[in-house]
Amino acid sequence: MPVRRLDNRAARALFLDRHALVEPPAGAAKGEHLQDLIRRLGFVQVDSINTIARAHDMILFARRPTYRSDNLKRLYERDRGLFEHWTHDAAVIPMEFFRHWHLRFQRDADLLARRWKNWRRDGFEARFESVLQHIRDHGPVSSSDVGRDEKKGSGGWWDWHPSKTALEYLWRTGALTVIGREGFQKRYDLTERVIEAHLCPGAAPCDEQATVDWLCNAALDRLGFATSGELAAFWDTVTPAEAKAWCERALASGDIEWAEIECADGRPRKVFTRADVGERVARLAPPPGRMRVLSPFDPALRDRKRAERLFGFHYRIEVFVPEPKRVYGYYVFPLLEGDKLVGRIDMKAHRDDGELRVRALWPERSVKWSQARTRRLEAELERVRRFTGMDRVLFDDGWLREPK
Secondary structure: OOOEEEOHHHHHHHHHHHOOOOOOOOOOOOHHHHHHHHHHHOOEEOOOOOOOOOHHHHHHHHHOOOOOHHHHHHHHHHOOOEEEEEOOOEEEEEHHHHHHHHHHHHHHHHHHHHHHHHOOOOOOHHHHHHHHHHHHHHOOEOHHHOOOOOOOOOOOHHHOOHHHHHHHHHHHOOOEEEEEEEOOEEEEEEHHHHOOHHHOOOOOOOOHHHHHHHHHHHHHHHHOEEOHHHHHHHHOOOOHHHHHHHHHHHHHHOOOEEEEEEOOOOOEEEEEEOOOHHHHHHHOOOOOOOEEEOOOOOOOOOOHHHHHHHHOOOOOOOOOOOHHHOOOOOOEEEEEEOOEEEEEEEEEEEOOOOEEEEEEEEEOOOOOOOHHHHHHHHHHHHHHHHHHOOOEEEEOOOOEOOOO
């Protein structure tokens, strides 16, 4: 049987559709509507940087412009539609997926016990029972509520005191659940007081193979096509060997098939996909031509190498790069127009002045920056202005730069 082939445009369309970036950005963004969107994405990464808005808010706003940050807070903290844990990083995840995290809890228990001992988190295991008892007696806590008699430094990872480390370990391994954040500081409670009993660890034995099957299936559905390594990386729980074995079984059963996608540079790449991928692509409407500002942590960009293969868009976040060595800027936002990444913009909300200031924009080398594109950018920045509550948008002199 010949291998199915998708040209680069079809591959981009399918991938963007899986990430809710093909349909026009519109629709309700509260309650069950917001829950449906996050379920479709699989998870939304949370991050503390607030140059314009936090990453999770930017991710959701790019797809639903009516979204506001309180909508996520209510869904997460009041309605308990989401829980917070790790995929490749900290993320909010639909609550119905919680039972599939039991395997992650087990694996993190072994991994972190070894890793944190090697990183000299000495004494944290001896604090487990005292931390749990404190929460039983006093209710939810943040890291500042425990270990007050322990030595503290500047607050960085290297200064975590044993009780803070115990809190994180107990969360990562399922005994505690994060119930929300104050500012950006996590608050923890006993899992059995937060999560419905039938979802809690221990309610039923963890079926390791069933969990691996679910995670691989769910990853492929959210990517549209992938290698076995990309399936393993999506939730970051399944090992590469487990993902490879799942692909072999799914191929044999006819659940998936080989396909070949065309990369942005014309090179072919062999991937796995569903057998109905051709019909899925044929049903897709052309993406809207409007411009969108994407978070650097948008799920469509999380895998930087895949974004470069599909879109020809090389992106590296430069938060941790010393300023003199930065190519673009501290926190630069990719710009999506239709099915293309057309540039990146360096901007910041100056909240004391009520100003959204644009420092610079660099088009991609293949993009001619026209007046029509400037108008589409201005329309998007007006939406971002309203979202962030700023009074005006200001452009620095010389904001439109030459491609690099």
